[in-house]
Amino acid sequence: MDKATTNKIMTFSFLLLSALVFWTVGVMFDTASDSFAIIANLKANNLIGHGFPLLCGLAMFIWLQFTPKNREFADEVITETSKVVWPSFKDVKGMTIAVAIMLIISGIVLSAFDLGAGKTLKLILG
DSSP, X not given: OOHHHHHHHHHHHHHHHHHHHHHHHHHHHHHHHHHOHHHHHHXXXXXHHHHHHHHHHHHHHHHHHHOHHHHHHHHHXXXXXXXXXXXXXXXXHXXXXXXXXXXXXXXXXXXXXXXXXXXXXXXXXX
């Protein structure tokens, strides 16, 4: 994978994480404003109510994007992920069918044990 593609993936991932931080801080701010009057008064000010989560998201993006350690780690993750060999659709379909069959068999066996244990308890207690 070339460096330009890796940088695009890295920047997009950092943007997604920053958006998640923005949303999380906003939800936490809303939740805290329901419990604390001081925070509710701060949240009533639109500049603080919307600006604080935006500032947190922006700070997260800047920290991720411009810290060499973070960029190196993300570059290594992207490089290793590109080496993963994904199974074909035929393999996925076969494994899914095998899992479904095993779940059905397990359900039948567990049901039989449950039914047997219930009947045994009825004989013992009944």
